[in-house]
Structure formats: structure tokens, C-alpha cells
Amino acid sequence: MKTILIHEHGGPEVLQISEIPTPEPGPGQVRVRMHASAINHLDLWIRKGIPGHPSPLPMILGSDGSGVVDKLGPGVTHFSPGDPVVISPGLSCGSCSACLSGKDHLCPDYGILGETCDGTYAQFSVVPASNLIPKPDFMTHTDSASISLVFLTAWEMLVERSGIQPGDCVLIHAAGSGIGIAAVQIACLYGATVIATAGSEPKLTKARELGAVHTVNYSTPDWVSKVREITGRNGVDIVFEHVGASTWPGSMKILGRGGRVVTCGVTTGYAVNLDLRHLFFKNLSVLGSTMGSKGSLLHIWKLIRQRKLHPVVDRVFPLSQAQEAHKHVSNRQQFGKVVLEMDL
Ligand SMILES: [Zn+2]
Incomplete structure (x- = not known):
């Protein structure tokens, strides 16, 4: 598959279009064909490199995304290929006291897509099935991708x-x-x-x-x-x-x-x-404060469906122009979110 990969930390020029093997979903995981991925400030920090906070390289950035279920891993039964879904960015163990108390963002193993593992700037992303939220029918993938993390x-x-x-x-x-x-x-x-x-x-x-x-x-x-x-x-x-x-x-x-x-x-x-x-x-x-629980995110999406909260997208770039999109966010001229649409 095609993706935007960083092999080293640095300026926007380290965002490189690359060809890598399409990932296979493991047990409990789902492969999503991405339609859109939003840029967060976290992506800029990870791209530049955070002292004392090593990232696995090479790496695919991107915590937010919206797309369509492409392939189910073993044991996944509550989604079907073709389902439109939004990706929830937080990853946790699911079995510690924080996770079982509904505070998964306080899990000792907590991580974020595009921060601690490969993210969404790609044709396909593989994520745990528990990280998928059904996309509202009335909303585009571009708008949907812009919501979860912020x-x-x-x-x-x-x-x-x-x-x-x-x-x-x-x-x-x-x-x-x-x-x-x-x-x-x-x-x-x-x-x-x-x-x-x-x-x-x-x-x-x-x-x-x-x-x-x-x-x-x-x-x-x-x-x-x-x-x-x-x-x-x-x-x-x-x-x-x-x-x-x-x-x-x-x-x-x-x-x-x-x-x-x-x-x-x-x-x-x-x-x-x-x-x-x-x-x-x-x-x-x-x-x-950092991130929040999956339960809070599900409540936010309920409010989105009720049109009580709504996305604000400033500008859309094709994924192949991720460098220009990062420069646009760095210049702080935007009002709202900057979203990458898949064109690779
Ligand atoms: Zn946990």
C-alpha cells in the first residue's frame, strides 16, 4: 500500500510517500480502507521528535481517520466489510484497573495511533475493533475524520x-x-x-x-x-x-x-x-489533562449525531501533499481542522 512515512525526525520534508506491504489484521483487529485523516498538533510534535519520548521509526503518523471496513481479523463479529467507520485514537490494554474503571486513558500501557504505533496517513490502517465507531450517514469522511482527538x-x-x-x-x-x-x-x-x-x-x-x-x-x-x-x-x-x-x-x-x-x-x-x-x-x-476515555468519545459522537456538536474544517489537502498541509498547520493561519484526503 502507499503511505506517508517518516524515517527520521525533522521538518515537513521528512514526510515521504512510500510503498510498504499492506498490513494484515490480527485477532480482534480490523483493516480499514482510509478515506480521510486529520492533522493534529501531536503529528507535528512526533514528526519533529520529542526529547525523552522516543517514537518507533519508520512510522506512519495520524491519530484520526475515517474510512470503510476492508477486512476483519479472527474473532471480530460486530463489523462487516463495507461498514463506514471513524477511528478512535486511544489504545489501552483493556484489562487493568484503569481500563476496567472506564478510564482507559489512564492505562499504564496507554498509547495513541500515530504516536506509539502506525497511524492513519495511509491507504489502510489496522486497528483494534474496539477502536471503531460507526460513521454517521449524514457526515462525510472528511468531516468525520476531523472530530475525535480534539x-x-x-x-x-x-x-x-x-x-x-x-x-x-x-x-x-x-x-x-x-x-x-x-x-x-x-x-x-x-x-x-x-x-x-x-x-x-x-x-x-x-x-x-x-x-x-x-x-x-x-x-x-x-x-x-x-x-x-x-x-x-x-x-x-x-x-x-x-x-x-x-x-x-x-x-x-x-x-x-x-x-x-x-x-x-x-x-x-x-x-x-x-x-x-x-x-x-x-x-x-x-x-x-491528556486525551480522555473511550466512554467520553462515544458520548461525543452521540452529540455529533444529534447535531449538538459539529466539525469545523478549515482546509483539505490530498495526502500526497502532506508536507504542504503540515506547513499550513505550522503557520497557524487556520480556523478549524486541516484534513488529508486519500489520493494515493
Ligand atoms: Zn489498561
Whole structure:
């Protein structure tokens, strides 16, 4: 089969069209003919290489995907060839106490497709049958591929970790990112008031169209005082952080009493300061979050089917142009997800 393979870490040029043997599904596995695969920031990190976090090379990137069941491995009975399916990105052992408690993302053996094993930038992917979700008939493969990882991450951060409540005031950074468009929708669904940040006026307009009540340009030096003004000087209940060093000081400053900051990523650096006096005097909580459970993802897809959450796709590239697609994501000009369609 044809695939986009990385043989070494580096810039977009390491994404190379390659021909490799078509993988065979083992017991409990399914081979999916891929139609679309979405790009996540995780793909860029893995492509560049994360110090202290070795990836098996050569490797196929891609955690999200949508396609059609092609071949069943031994023992798989609840899917048939031809079924349209969406791929769930998280892999776990299925038998440890975390997995059996419905918290498979806390499994000691937890991994992500395209991070710890081959992913979805390929004509075919082989995944456990438990990683397949039926694709809604009304949705295209391109839209379907764009949903799972970012909505799951945003759901875990807001619903499971921060305990979002109706009436909460939530500051969502970089609302135009893949995770930002998911967070704005989930916070609105929970009846929260959303203040969204983005780096340009067109993105702020789109964030308002998505449900944000207030928007602030984070490239202006006084964005913190603007947010404070919006909240009547009370500060916000939740800050949705995934930017890191450049926004962290402001994110901590803008939290109201009892506020929670929840973070899942650091696109601008991971070393930050924390003033413990503010933490205890204001009863603040700092929460870390990565991925979420399969149960949460199934609930998200129920809401997608009910049209209460929806994908936002910025641009589609053919898989053969994966290098250009990665450059587009690196430039941070997009509003929503960038998706690769199979053309190999
Ligand atoms: Zn486990």
C-alpha cells in the first residue's frame, strides 16, 4: 500500500510517500480502507521528535481517520466489510484497573495511533475493533475524520477535569485551533459564557459565530485587562490553556476566586512560573489533562449525531501533499481542522 512515512525526525520534508506491504489484521483487529485523516498538533510534535519520548521509526503518523471496513481479523463479529467507520485514537490494554474503571486513558500501557504505533496517513490502517465507531450517514469522511482527538481532549478538560457548570465564565485560548473550536462548542453546550481569544479579527468573528459571547485578540499586550473588564473585574471560572509560556502569566492572573486553569499542551513553551500565594489565597486549581476515555468519545459522537456538536474544517489537502498541509498547520493561519484526503 502507499503511505506517508517518516524515517527520521525533522521538518515537513521528512514526510515521504512510500510503498510498504499492506498490513494484515490480527485477532480482534480490523483493516480499514482510509478515506480521510486529520492533522493534529501531536503529528507535528512526533514528526519533529520529542526529547525523552522516543517514537518507533519508520512510522506512519495520524491519530484520526475515517474510512470503510476492508477486512476483519479472527474473532471480530460486530463489523462487516463495507461498514463506514471513524477511528478512535486511544489504545489501552483493556484489562487493568484503569481500563476496567472506564478510564482507559489512564492505562499504564496507554498509547495513541500515530504516536506509539502506525497511524492513519495511509491507504489502510489496522486497528483494534474496539477502536471503531460507526460513521454517521449524514457526515462525510472528511468531516468525520476531523472530530475525535480534539473533541475528546476538550471534553476531558472542560467536563471531566474542570467540572464545567451552567453559568461558568470560560476563557478559551486560540479559539481557531482544532481544539479551540471543540472547546467553544462544548462550553456553550454546557451553558457557560465563553470568552474566546485569537490572533486576528477574522478568527475572532468566526469564534463569535461559533458561540463565543466575547472575543479578545491575545496579540494585544493588554488582553488580560480587557478580559477583566468583560467579567466586571471578577475574573473567569475556567481558563482553557493549550498555548503555554506566552499566555500562562495572563491565564493565572485572570482567574477569579475558586477558578481552575486546565492545560493539555504547550505550543509556546513549557517552563512557567507559579505564584503559590495566588494559588492558595484565591483557592485556585491547576489541572493537567491528556486525551480522555473511550466512554467520553462515544458520548461525543452521540452529540455529533444529534447535531449538538459539529466539525469545523478549515482546509483539505490530498495526502500526497502532506508536507504542504503540515506547513499550513505550522503557520497557524487556520480556523478549524486541516484534513488529508486519500489520493494515493
Ligand atoms: Zn489498561
